[in-house]
Amino acid sequence: xxxxxxxxxxxxxxxxxxxxxxxxxxxxxxxxxxxxxxxxxxxxxxxxxxxxxxxxxxxxxxxxxxxxxxxxxxxxxxxxxxxxxxxxxxxxxxxxxxxxxxxxxxxxxxx
Amino acid sequence: xxxxxxxxxxxxxxxxxxxxxxxxxxxxxxxxxxxxxxxxxxxxxxxxxxxxxxxxxxxxxxxxxxxxxxxxxxxxxxxxxxxxxxxxxxxxxxxxxxxxxxxxxxxxxxxxxxxxx
Numbered sequence: 427x428x429x430x431x432x433x434x435x436x437x438x439x440x441x442x443x444x445x446x447x448x449x450x451x452x453x454x455x456x457x458x459x460x461x462x463x464x465x466x467x468x469x470x471x472x473x474x475x476x477x478x479x480x481x482x483x484x485x486x487x488x489x490x491x492x493x494x495x496x497x498x499x500x501x502x503x504x505x506x507x508x509x510x511x512x513x514x515x516x517x518x519x520x521x522x523x524x525x526x527x528x529x530x531x532x533x534x535x536x537x
Numbered sequence: 538x539x540x541x542x543x544x545x546x547x548x549x550x551x552x553x554x555x556x557x558x559x560x561x562x563x564x565x566x567x568x569x570x571x572x573x574x575x576x577x578x579x580x581x582x583x584x585x586x587x588x589x590x591x592x593x594x595x596x597x598x599x600x601x602x603x604x605x606x607x608x609x610x611x612x613x614x615x616x617x618x619x620x621x622x623x624x625x626x627x628x629x630x631x632x633x634x635x636x637x638x639x640x641x642x643x644x645x646x647x648x649x650x651x652x653x654x
Contacts, residue, residue, distance in 0.1 A: 430579075458640050469541070469628050469645030470580070515579065521640060524570070524593065527580040 428454045430528040432516060438534045439506055447501040447531045449516035456518035459492055459499050460525065464513045473514075474501075506535045539563070541646035543629050549652045550619055558614045558649045560629030568634030569612050570643060571604055575625040583627075586612065587634055619653045626650050 433448035449459070457478045462470035476483045476492045476499070483490050489502040503510050513532045517525040542561045550556050562569050571583040582596040586606045597603070601619075606612040616623055630643040 460643075467647075469630070469647050470643075471645070472642040475640070475642070517580075519640075524582040524585050524596065525643070526582065527572075529577070529579040 428452070428526065430454070430516065430518060430526060432514075432528040432531045434531055435529075436532045436534065438536060441506060441508060441535055441537050443506055445503040445506045445510070445533055445535070447514050447516075447533065449499040449501070449528055451497050451518055454497070454518060454526075455494075455520060457521040458519045459490075460517045460519075461488075461490055461499075461501050462515045462517065462527075464515060464530065470515055503533075506533075508535045508537050511535050541629055541631050541644050543627075543646040543649050545649060546647065547650045547652075549654065551654055552621060553618055555615065555617045556619055556651065558616075558627050558629075558651070560612045560614070560631075560646060562610065562612070562629070562631030563644055564610075566631035566633055566644070567609065568632045568641070569606055570630045570632075571612070571614050572628045572630065573625045574628060574648070580628065583614070616651075619651075621653050624651055624653045 429452045431450045439445050460475045461473045464470040474490045476490050487504045491500045511534050513530040515530040517527045519525045544559045567588045569586045572580040574580050584604045585593040601617045604614045626648040628648045630645045632641040632643045
């Protein structure tokens, strides 16, 4: 069955370091991969979308990679700040199907 | 402009009762989605409306769940004969719908927290 795994439930890092979150998938051939941020008590907020033919995408301090051979996406936050603390969700779709979300990784950036 | 709004923000009900959850999408967005998020779980797709097309109901967990979208705008998710396992946050999202839902940014509402006693 299709499966999406985000590397860990929780990740703690020191302020200023680069946070790297992992999204792995199996039995799936996504054409699109999205990353969302979710704060407690709120709905997810879109961050980045990357297509299967794109290796990397950047937005300010964020960088996403998409490796269809490894079936993996990496999400990086450089120069992390306490305000980056949140849960980060990856979501996949083949394009004609609804987005399938992972369970998320809760990131805590410690000052 | 206004984002996606949902009401009520919280709902407590007794097992066996029916509940209706409302979603007001962003004006002009033709695509609307409902998701469910249980504690410690990812977002679970429930149903997807795109313009005047028949909705994709493939995620509805049982026939106790139904949804309508009137006039291509407001949507109502109805859960009949609620069970304790229905307790979750129900999230609504909308997108422009111009190029197909999964290829676009989805804008989420704040969710309705449903507790079934």
